[in-house]
Amino acid sequence: MTEPRASAPPATWLLRLYVNGASPHSVAAIENVQRICDEELAGRVDFRVIDVRTEPAQVLRDNVLVAPTLVKRLPAPIRRVVGDLANADRVRQALEIGRIVPVPHGTG
Numbered sequence: 033m034t035e036p037r038a039s040a041p042p043a044t045w046l047l048r049l050y051v052n053g054a055s056p057h058s059v060a061a062i063e064n065v066q067r068i069c070d071e072e073l074a075g076r077v078d079f080r081v082i083d084v085r086t087e088p089a090q091v092l093r094d095n096v097l098v099a100p101t102l103v104k105r106l107p108a109p110i111r112r113v114v115g116d117l118a119n120a121d122r123v124r125q126a127l128e129i130g131r132i133v134p135v136p137h138g139t140g
Contacts, residue, residue: 045069045077046106049117050084050091052099061100061117068120072129102127 049065051058062081069079084091084099094103094112102113104127113126 044106045073045079045104047077047079048090048094048103048105049079049081050094050096050099050101050103051081052084057116057118058100061102064117064120064123065102068123068127068129072124 047065047069049061051061065079069077073079082090084096094101096103096112098114100115100117102117102123104111104113111126111128113123117123
């Protein structure tokens with residue numbers, strides 16, 4: 033008897049959103065990116081919001097100069113989306129979310 037093959041794990045996303053407190057731009061960015069994560073990347077994303085004022089070491093690590101900035105560390109390549117993140121289509125395009133092709137089960 034043949035054992036079933038494990039399917040390939042879904043692509044894992046690592047996203048960090050750098051904001052400056054609860055400014056209107058920060059709140060809009062958080063809401064929009066969270067919605068994209070919930071709708072497009074559910075179960076496949078490690079999303080964290082980082083306040084630039086309280087976590088300066090993280091800001092330096094990702095070379096963030098402006099808030100809000102969204103940093104995509106995974107999947108490669110690393111990308112940064114800077115400025116107004118209220119436009120969901122712009123954020124999806126910058127992250128190349130539409131280019132992900134799921135691996136069919138039972139192949140490989």
